[in-house]
């Protein structure tokens with residue numbers, strides 16, 4: 088009997104795996120309507136997150152953290168001032184506990200791996216709040232009801248009214264979800280599997296340069312501005328915040344408003360990033376980008392400028408695309424003349440790239456075109472000799488006239504830009 092059961096399970100897993108091969112995974116975030124929450128629903132959600140925090144810290148305090156028996160604990164021991172008190176977990180379902188327990192286990196494992204690599208790490212700490220709870224199985228921990236306009240969450244009878252359900256395509260498979268608490272309210276983030284569309288459109292290749300002034304430029308000459316400025320309201324709130332007395336109620340209230348403002352800002356960045364990445368993804372079969380130093384900019388001179396744009400978000404999204412190819416950082420894409428291979432210095436005040444061989448181009452488009460050329464050579468062995476030739480040229484020139492490495496040149500470039 089047991090063997091039979093095992094075989095059945097194995098078959099069904101294999102079936103799912105085969106199905107997933109022709110599907111793509113997407114996530115959608117739905118908002119729980121704040122003004123249609125009943126008092127009991129508000130209390131339930133609030134309690135859920137408090138209990139999640141209790142359970143999380145309780146598990147961390149156990150000797151047998153990895154044992155699955157801790158998931159069955161119905162009460163959590165929490166520290167109140169100098170002693171421990173027991174709290175009942177009435178709302179947190181067993182599946183939610185499993186999710187939290189798995190999160191702790193995987194965090195510990197990650198820390199252990201980092202330690203093995205020689206990084207200095209501390210212990211996993213007790214936390215002041217939990218802001219997301221896993222809803223592991225569709226139909227059990229959560230499900231749609233009433234034409235997808237409401238969602239039922241395990242542990243509460245009355246379903247929750249939601250916004251944004253129209254984003255979800257028809258005929259998709261629902262996988263895990265997450266209940267999320269943000270400054271602006273409660274959200275449900277759902278993972279779904281959708282059948283892949285097979286498109287056989289003739290598409291071209293493109294090189295992309297991440298500048299600072301125009302932000303993003305393609306080798307086809309398209310420019311995208313991805314600046315997101317901080318709102319005046321945020322600056323005002325920050326001023327008020329600094330004047331309020333520490334740990335006062337008013338200060339906490341202002342902090343909540345600031346958090347909400349930051350959330351809006353992040354949403355704007357995500358929106359811009361999604362639109363640009365979607366545009367590039369659907370129009371080009373291969374995207375070439377250069378492994379530049381956005382993270383270094385974050386720390387250095389450009390911190391503010393980069394933070395105020397969706398640049399970082401776009402780069403991360405592009406990096407994760409199947410159609411993206413990275414070219415190495417050492418290629419001097421800003422200075423190289425694609426026509427004669429000479430390396431020309433170009434100051435940041437100059438918006439046009441000029442070479443002795445009469446080649447001229449807009450400086451950002453020029454870089455993007457170079458990225459495309461180098462990327463193509465890398466991906467296509469039949470033109471590999473061009474890339475090799477390029478590299479040898481680059482090296483001979485740079486050895487004679489420039490001893491500085493490309494990285495320091497780029498840093499120099501950043502520095503001079505700061506003075507503009």
Ligand SMILES: [Zn+2]
Pocket residue numbers: 424425426427428429442443444445446
């Ligand atoms: Zn030239």
